[in-house]
Amino acid sequence: MEYMPNFQLHRPETPEEAIKLLNEQPEAKLVAGGTDMIVNVxxxxxxxxxxxxxxxxNQLKEITESNDGLRIGAGVTLNKVATTALIKKGYPAVAEAASSVAGGTHQQYGTLGGNLCLDTRCLFYNQSxxxxxxxxxxxxxxxxxxxxAPGGKRCFAAFSGDVAPAMLVYTAEVELLSSRGIRRIPLAEMYQNDGMNHxxxxxxxLVSAVHLPRTLNGTPSRYEKVRIRGSIDFPLAGAAVRLKMNCGKVEDISIALTGVNPFPQIIKGTDEYIGKALNDEGLDILRDSVRKQAKPMKTTTVAPWYRRRVIGALARKLIKELAA
Ligand SMILES: Cc1cc2nc3c(=O)[nH]c(=O)nc-3n(C[C@H](O)[C@H](O)[C@H](O)COP(=O)(O)OP(=O)(O)OC[C@H]3O[C@@H](n4cnc5c(N)ncnc54)[C@H](O)[C@@H]3O)c2cc1C
Ligand code: SF4
Incomplete structure (x- = not known):
């Protein structure tokens, strides 16, 4: 690590002040908990x-419930996301994902907005x-x-935030604030398949809040990841699954991944399982579909083939658990 370089720190107290500063200093960077940004600096x-x-x-730190669902401010800490009863009960994978980020101290400072906007990671980039x-x-x-991928024109650095896939299986939307006002888009549209500009x-x-829909409140879900150090580490591969069964048949299913692509990825083709029973053969087909769509590259010390195998096994395990 280098010494901390000189920079000007601005500390706005309202979202509008932050937007004004962003417009005045177009090269400025945002920092929330600083648990990733300060390391990179x-x-x-x-x-x-x-x-x-x-x-x-403070306006970014509010959690509010409405007829629409739950609105979680971008400045809410991961610890609060992990421990708030409304989230734990209504959207369990989201709380589970937040509680799996780094270690306890990071969760006290790290925020939801910072986690969703986390820079992509690579063995050749996150170095001194x-x-x-x-x-x-x-x-x-x-x-x-x-x-x-020498000779290529693309960057494959992996998105490695834990919370995004859990939010994606609940079809979360993000509220984006600028001098033009607020726009609300599906979280999935906040990402693209480009490690340099994801x-x-x-x-x-800036991201001001995330919305979780009331219609999916209470649907069973899980998030789990594989990492090198169990106590504190980014996911080598992480999967979130939301599954609703009805009389032994799939009523609704959604799977999303992290750590294996430059963006958090929703698995396509899961609708085919609606109305079907999940036997071993069906679970295997879903596992293989996850493996096919994940595209891990040599961006960590762990081989891509292992991360591809493990992400399929992880998703299969979670689906089986939820189906039972
Ligand atoms: C040792 C270590 C282990 C870690 N392990 C994990 C892990 O297992 N899983 C994981 O997901 N993360 C991990 N992290 C990364 C980090 O701690 C978390 O992702 C955390 O949630 C980041 O939140 P933050 O508020 O600290 O973000 P910051 O560091 O403040 O910001 C991160 C990025 O988000 C941008 N940003 C912040 N807020 C906003 C906003 N409202 N709108 C737009 N852009 C914004 C910043 O400009 C920056 O680019 C780890 C970090 C360390 C140092
Ligand atoms: S994938 Fe390639 S371009 Fe992207 S961070 Fe890694 S080495 Fe750099």
Whole structure:
């Protein structure tokens, strides 16, 4: 780690002040809990002249319930997401995912917004300055080549946030704030398949809240991940599953992944299972479909083939548990 470089820290107290600052300083970066951003600043990956700290904006820290469902402010900490009864009971995978992020201390500071907007990760990117420099950097940051897929033009750095897949299986929507007002889009549309630019947010937008629909409140769900260190680590592969059975047959099913693509991914084709019983053969087909759609690359120390195998097994296990 390098010493902390010089930068100007801005501490707005309202979302509007934060937006004004973003417009005045287009190169400024947002920081919420700082548990990822500050690490990146100290590694020289991020070199902001201006940092806009969202942690004093109380309006971003509210959880409210309405006829529509649950609105969770982007500044709500992961610890609160993991322990709030309304979330634990209504949207269990979301609470489970939040409680699996890093370690307890990170969850006290890390926020929902920061987790959903987490930068993508790669073995050749999340390194110290001297390490990256001695490898001539890489396409994602100051370099010309991709060390994962040399000769290619794309970056495969993996999205490794835990909470996004759990939100995706509940068809969450995000509220985006800018000087043009608020727009609300499906969370899935906030991501794209590009490790260098995985968020579709405009440069002057921030995430103000996430909405979970009332219609899916109480549907059973699970989130689980595989990581190197059980106590504190990013997912090598993580799966969220939401499953509703009716008289032994699938009424509704959704599966989403993290850690195996540059974006959190909803598995396509699950609707085919609606109305069917989930026997071993059906579980195997779903497992294979998850394996096919996951595209892990050599972005961690663990081999892609293992992460592909494990993500299928993980999803199958969760579906089986929920079906029982
Ligand atoms: C040792 C270690 C282990 C970790 N393990 C995990 C893990 O297992 N799983 C996991 O998911 N994460 C992990 N993390 C990463 C991080 O702790 C969490 O993802 C955390 O939730 C990030 O939230 P934050 O508020 O601290 O984000 P910050 O670090 O403040 O910001 C992260 C990114 O989000 C942007 N951002 C923040 N808020 C907003 C907003 N409202 N609108 C738009 N952009 C915004 C920032 O500009 C930045 O790019 C780990 C970090 C460390 C250091
Ligand atoms: S996938 Fe390639 S371009 Fe992207 S961070 Fe890794 S080495 Fe760099």
């Amino acid at each position: 100290r590694r020289g990956i991020e070199q902001p002249k201006n940092l806009i700290d969202l942690s004093s904006i 300055e001297w390490w990256r420099q001695s490898n001539d950097y890489c396409m994602k940051e100051r370099g010309d080549v991709c060390h994962v 968020l579709t947010l405009a440069p002057d937008e």
